[in-house]
Amino acid sequence: MLLIIISALVTIILFPQLVFANKLKYKNFKVCSNDKINHDIKIILDNAIDLAQRSELYDPNYKYNIILCHNTFYNKIDDGLLGIDPPARSRLNNVIIKVRIDPANNVAFATFHKECEVNLTYLVAHEMIHCLQANKYGIMKFNPFRHPEFWKLEGYPEYISRKTQLSGKDYSLANEIERYINLQNKAPDTWILTEEGGCESPDYYYRGRLMVEYLMNIKHMSYDQILKDSVSESSIFKEMIKWKDSTKKVNDSIPRNTVEQALK
Ligand SMILES: [Zn+2]
Numbered sequence: 001m002l003l004i005i006i007s008a009l010v011t012i013i014l015f016p017q018l019v020f021a022n023k024l025k026y027k028n029f030k031v032c033s034n035d036k037i038n039h040d041i042k043i044i045l046d047n048a049i050d051l052a053q054r055s056e057l058y059d060p061n062y063k064y065n066i067i068l069c070h071n072t073f074y075n076k077i078d079d080g081l082l083g084i085d086p087p088a089r090s091r092l093n094n095v096i097i098k099v100r101i102d103p104a105n106n107v108a109f110a111t112f113h114k115e116c117e118v119n120l121t122y123l124v125a126h127e128m129i130h131c132l133q134a135n136k137y138g139i140m141k142f143n144p145f146r147h148p149e150f151w152k153l154e155g156y157p158e159y160i161s162r163k164t165q166l167s168g169k170d171y172s173l174a175n176e177i178e179r180y181i182n183l184q185n186k187a188p189d190t191w192i193l194t195e196e197g198g199c200e201s202p203d204y205y206y207r208g209r210l211m212v213e214y215l216m217n218i219k220h221m222s223y224d225q226i227l228k229d230s231v232s233e234s235s236i237f238k239e240m241i242k243w244k245d246s247t248k249k250v251n252d253s254i255p256r257n258t259v260e261q262a263l264k
Contacts, residue, residue, distance in 0.1 A: 013081065016067045016074055016094055028060075033068035040103035041066070044121050051125040055160045056223055057132035064128060067096045082144065085112050088123050090130035092139070097123070110199055117197030122161040129157035137227070151233055155208025156223050159216065166213065173213055177244045180206055207237070214240045 012019055020032035026042050027049065045066070052058050069075040075098055082089070087099040087110035100109045101120055108118040133156070134142040147153045165171065183192050184203065191200040215221045215236065221229070 009077065009081075012074065012077065014092055014094075016069070016091075016096065017065045019074055020067065020069075020072075028062065029064050029066050031066040031068065034072055035068070037068070038103050044103050044106060044124055047121045048124040048128060051121070051161055051163055052128045052132065054163050055129055055132060055156075057129065057136045059132065059135060062132065062135055063093060064131060065094045066124070067094050068101065069096060069098060070100045087112055087118055088127050090127040090134070092134070093131055095124060095127040095131065097127075107197070110197075113191060113200055114198075116199035118199050119195065119197065122195075125161035126157040129160050133157075148227055149233060150202075150204040151208030151211055152226060153208075154205050155210075155212035156226075158205055158209035159212045162209065173210070173217065174244045174247045177210055177214075177240065180210055181241075211236055211240060214243065218243060 017023070017030060017032045020034055022033050022035070022037055024031040024037045024039075024041070026045060029045050031037050031041055031045075067074070069078070078089070078096065078098065087097070087108055089096045089098065097108065099111060099118075101107065102109075103120060106120045108120045108123050110116050110118045130142070133153075140146065141148075142153070159166070166173075180192070183206075187193075187203075190203045192203050192206050193199070194201045194206055211233070212223070212226060215226050215229075216223070
């Protein structure tokens with residue numbers, strides 16, 4: 001009997017699409033929910049796939065289930081087995097959104113740590129990249145119990161899901177590193193404010209994103225090379241700070257009248 005219950009739980013946890021009443025098929029996605037599915041989710045999925053396409057892990061044939069499980073028994077089982085923390089999880093090819101969402105306004109209402117608003121497109125794209133990590137490297141290397149260091153595990157999905165913002169013409173990695181250091185100095189614990197919606201994440205999400213961004217954009221490494229690289233987190237962080245300081249020095253060394261001339 002116990003064996004039957006355990007195998008039923010494992011099946012439901014791994015194949016959640018089986019227990020949801022409503023399904024919407026769209027491109028490479030199957031959206032599953034017990035509530036009526038808002039078709040605005042298609043715009044979110046289009047934008048999330050645009051982001052995922054910028055990843056070297058992208059696989060055009062990979063199919064995702066998007067499980068909208070806020071207020072469901074499935075969510076309770078998931079919380080019970082894996083803890084209440086995050087607004088979303090990935091498991092095999094399932095992107096599991098555990099909190100209430102408003103696709104028309106591109107928002108997920110996270111309740112972890114404290115109540116805040118997360119950009120829904122980032123959230124979906126982040127979890128899609130986790131699916132692709134396991135797809136490329138295997139579930140034995142990417143699972144809740146065994147995975148690369150947190151900064152490599154979480155930094156990369158953060159980097160890809162924020163690609164649009166990070167490619168903006170006013171964006172500066174050096175300034176962003178300074179912002180991180182300021183926030184880290186002010187933070188009373190390891191939780192750091194990440195974006196406008198007031199959401200805080202464990203330190204390694206932001207730090208990891210900056211380090212992956214530094215290694216990929218400045219040092220031109222691939223994610224595959226980052227995973228294989230054995231240099232320690234603290235050495236890379238120190239190196240990144242040195243780089244940041246060197247770019248600041250270059251900017252500061254431009255004579256003031258040259259800057260004023262350029263502005264005229
Ligand atoms: Zn993650």
